[in-house]
Amino acid sequence: MFSTFFSFEIKTWLRAPMPWIFMFVFGMLAFSGTISDDVQIGGSYGNVLKNAPFVAENWYGVFSILGLLLITAFLNSAALRDFENNTAQIVFASPIKKAGYYFGHFFGALLIAMIPMFGVSLGMWAGVVANSIFEWLPPERYGPFELAGHINAFLVFVIPNMIFSGGILYTVAILTRSTTQSFIAGVVLLVAYLIAGNLLKDIHNEAFAAMIDPLGVRAFSILTKYWTVDDKNHLSLGLTNPVMFANRLLWMCVGLAVLVAGYFRFTFSEKNKAGKLVKAGEVKAEILGIQQLGVLPKVAPIRGAAMAWAQLRSQFRTDFMGVVKSLPFIILSIVGLLNTLPSFFTATQSYGTHNLPVTYDIVDLIRGTFFLFVYAIMAYFTGALIWKERNAKVNEIYDALPTSNWTGYLAKFATIIAIIFILESITIGAGVFAQMMNGYHRFELGVYIRELLVIDLLGFAFLTVLFMLVHTLSPNMYLGFFLSIMLVAVNAFVWSPLNINSNMVKFGGIPGYTFSDFYQYAPYAQGLAWFNIYWLLFSGLLAVATICFWVRGKESGLEKRLSIGWQEWKNYRVAGIGLLAIWLVTAGFVFYNTKVLNKKPSGDEQEKRTARYEKDYKHYENAPQPRIYDVKYDIRIFPENRKVEADGQYWVRNKHDRPIDTLLVSTPQQNLHFSLKNERLSLLLNDSAVSVQLYRIQPALAPGDSLLLKFSTVYHPEGFENELSISQIVQNGTFFNNTEISPNFGYQPGGELEDKNKRRELGLPEKSRRPALNPADTLHRMNSYLTNDADWVQVETTISTSADQIAIAPGSLLREWTEGNRHFYHYKLDHKSWNFYSFLSAHYEVAREEKGGINYEVYYHADHAANVPRMMRSMQKSIEYYTQHFGPYYHKQCRIIEFPRVASFAQAFPGTMPYSESIGFIENYQAEKDDIDMVFYVVAHEMGHQYWAHQASGADMQGAEMTTETFAQYSALMVMEHEYGHDIMRKFLEYEVDRYLRDRGRERLKELPLAKCEGQGYIHYRKGSVVMYYLKEMIGEDQVNLALRNYLERFRYADAPFPTSLDVVNEFAAKTPDSLKYIIKDLFWDITLFDNRTQSAGSRDLGNGKYEVTIQVKCRKLKADELGKETEVPLDDWIEIGAFARPEGDKKYGKTLYRQRVKITQKDNTFTFTVDGKPEKAGIDPFSLLIDREPKDNLKKVE
């Protein structure tokens, strides 16, 4: 009996198009992903082979989420076929066994639902084969076909997910006999997946998140997060992994349990309709029927505006109440809100600290957690409303009523918009409530309203209009849904590969924008307004089309529908033509502004230009050019119309031993007017497409001679752009660098294309990121990695802005005055510095303190005062530590200057540190929760740069960032340790190790040891912190500081040749005792990893509050190559062991009961020690001093 239904199901489906269509679709996606870098499935895989087993398995994971819809479709049909075709009575009347019927259909459909998944393997395989013929991508991007990845993907994702979700969906479908409810079940499954993702945000929930993810995709990413490129190229995760196995087993069992439970509930009998009816309405048998009484009042229908308005209201009420009372709406809203609201209370934490629940972040949170549901509700109900009358079979009555199409259209449109409006208002209310609960009272309702109820609601409205048109034209509701989703997907993905990047073309496209407390929306307002008007008018046109083609009656042929549409058009001609005219005028205006006034090259074009710059000018790379040594500026900022005029003068000198007769100038990019003047210069070439000017110097500049070059730059925006290109110059909160208004001399390798594959595509040779570390390479030691056309420079600036703003330039303020409605400032550097500094202007509050001859200043937005005192303290503590250990500070001021959240970083310039609104200023440090004080840390880091970068910076070769970023990290760690204590550092180090381990798996080229890093943040920041801290633990803080001081004394403000990482590593080595010398190699010259694990931890109560703790630990030491391939090396290392008490209150860490460094020489070790107090956890390397492949297993609960 089972086999009858099983094979029936299979045979039916094999003849049906659906499995094959979906296999084709999946195959095409996988194929495109395999042959191109533009199509990404589940993110970018960096340097990993395109057909690596890891990629295949990941894709299967992603597709098995998409597959949820498929499973729903297949199993729903299998479960409901007999009910929908009304064959149930016939089938059930025949002598069949329940089990055979129930399970036969299930497993048959399940097997069929796997067919589309094969598309992933087929598509990938076809992609590899096709690429071997056409070579779209270089052949070395592909490896051999590894079957194991595909088999594991089936075992890990496809089969368990199908059984899990299939079991549930099939059971829901067959018991409720309702398509709607099984689709709702599908949505609920999706939500469970999202919630698991939310929990993952706090990394300490990872083990839990890995188990509760029913689809295994998150579990997969958690388990593989530390995989290196080499791992990803060769390994795949199978069921042999115990966590994966447990997860899969758990959720398969859940699916099967639901299936079996459903089997017992399932009966062949039809739902008792009569019984239900009596219950629902209690309508009993009728006695009287139609009465013969009286005449009906004779009221004839009327027309006119008042009637139309009444009709519109009545239709709206009916549609709106119909949606609000419907089950899918209630479920989707509740599930959506349940997914969103809790995140308001947890999402303020990130990376070990808390932020204030500022409104713009809450708004982003609503977008991130709730909009998926808004989209689902909008897409579903747009279809459901357009098909409402037809689905309810009331359409023939409706369609013969004397209403106008527009009232029906408007009622349905308004229903969707009203629903979204209400849902978003609820989330706003919840957001405000969450802010209140967090003790935050700056609610900014205006921001909520403008973001969610104006800009986003308009976007939803445009899409609703589009979906309504699609459903109106579609001959079938499901086709309507399919076409709607396809349109959205096509609109999202098609334009970029086609190199069309105009918001005029991408449906509903508006410029990106960033709200800031400084300028609200000011620089974006014009573009936002015009593009919204443009799409509003276009949507109006679509609406007119929809109204004309509004389905009325039973005609379905294209020709008939066109003729009916044409008849209707006559009613809307005036509105339609009027709208079209206004839209065309608007389109013309927008086109003029974005494509004529502010024409921008496309992304492809920009890449081609970059490549041409390299091809045409690379030969100037080592041509001698004059060096800048003195700079003066006169900068006039006009914030109200975002205009900047800058006049500058450079004193340059020929430091070479032969005359210079050619000057290669890189002009500031994107400027409107730039000019460079000196009577000895004559322009040879103006290649504005690549911002290059070439001048002859006549007579040539003799060795040792100087020249005064005057230049002027004017930035003056006109109209509005497709996307705002200059967000640095705004109405309030201007922040730009000298490089953005001043020319550079000589060839600028920083402007070259980096991407390996793009370079190959455009015919450029392979490029190394940095010249190799070689102290003898004096050519590359001529420049620090910061600049290549200047040495230490003196800077003097006159800067003016509007009367209500403060303008800031580098150095001490010599004079400040007001002239008319302009505010003038005169600044001068106290000590020569790198030719790298910034200018700012905004409406600021200023906090000032003077201590030891140094002015400490924080310039901040009036509403952002909360963390200013801690910034002050951090600056002062930093200066205290650095002057004591590293040497004098040469500026007379330390300034922190807030800038708008268009970027979220802090940056150190000489004496000046611009700091983004969106980081330190919104932090909400909670010491009682063992937070990391990020404000304190970031300020200390930037202060560190006043030494490590601004007093000495590495030469332009490998390891350069180690001399700046790594030491700034180290300096900040020391200031923090002195402020907050030894033990709390572990939280910071844990995060650093975690980020290092994650990011090294995404390396695009090759991982390098710290001393040879090539601008790789995960090495010079993350690994750098851990390495320096471990070095400090091993040789002592004093010795590290002494080494750093010695290094600095050799290179402070020194001219070329500039230092290399070798110079400073040698200083460390000099301070390291011979017994520990091995760590210098481990830390700086190798990629060294440990695999330390505590296998068991036990304790014995000795009485008197004393406990004896015994731990068994396993240790391995590994060295990795550039791609992460590991080799085990013998152990002979000092590693800590320790034990902790249970944490108190909200604290994250318990009291340290024991901390001891031990020498480990073998893999398996047992240690016994006595502690005061009851231990909760114990283990090896408890403070994350070493880089551990899997830091989570270092500590174990004490038994």
Added chain:
Amino acid sequence: MQLTIRNLSKTYSNGVKALQDINLDIPTGMYGLLGPNGAGKSTLMRTLATLQEADSGTITLGDINVLKDKDAVRRTLGYLPQEFGIYPRISAVAMLDHLATLKGIPGNHRKEVVEALLQRVNLWEHRKKSVSSYSGGMRQRFGIAQALIGDPKLIIVDEPTAGLDPGERNRFYNLLSEIGENVIVILSTHIVEDVKELCSNMAIINGGQVLYAGSPEAALLQLEGKIWEKAIAKADIDDYQSRFRVISSKLVAGKPIIHVVSEGDPGEGFRVTPAGLEDVFFSKIMAA
């Protein structure tokens, strides 16, 4: 007021000729449209109700061009489709009020109209119940109530008695005939008795063509004395069908009785029998 249909034709995209050169004059009163399933009745009704387009021909209702001025037709039309549903979770009175609004009944009269209609079709007691919970007869009465909104001059009811028990059916027809005194009521059905009882005029259509148009009496007169019947054995049906114009055969007490059309006595024991409308219907259909 008269409904005039001239040369009306309609062919579906799949090639089915639903209406072929239909010409009808429909006066005030009940008008029966008789035909087997698939004859084109519904297509004709929907075309009259502005829900379908014709390929060619004209329809005028008084001075309204039905095919062109749909809105004018809709304001004077009451339409009860063959099959209709109602939204879930909405009460009869709310739904009727909604439909009255859409029909164009001004707000100050709406309550009065809706209440009168509900009382008239005897749904007053159940007005607050959801229509989806109504029995077949009640639902049909709700259907007629909505069709009567706005004092329509043309009422089209498509197969209204399907699924009603005999009592309901009678009451329903009483109501219709009462309404039909002053307006045009077009009733499509495949049940001959319905037409006989109610309609002063009728048309028989099949295969999209009008086979007969006129009064039922005139049709009966045409066949008077030409219908012969005989009880036969089941096994002989084929034999009789090959030799006579058998228009119908039905079982009476388990034995087939056949009707044949013949100008004179066909012999073999046939007895002349009074012509019924059913004989008209079948003879027209067989003849076509």
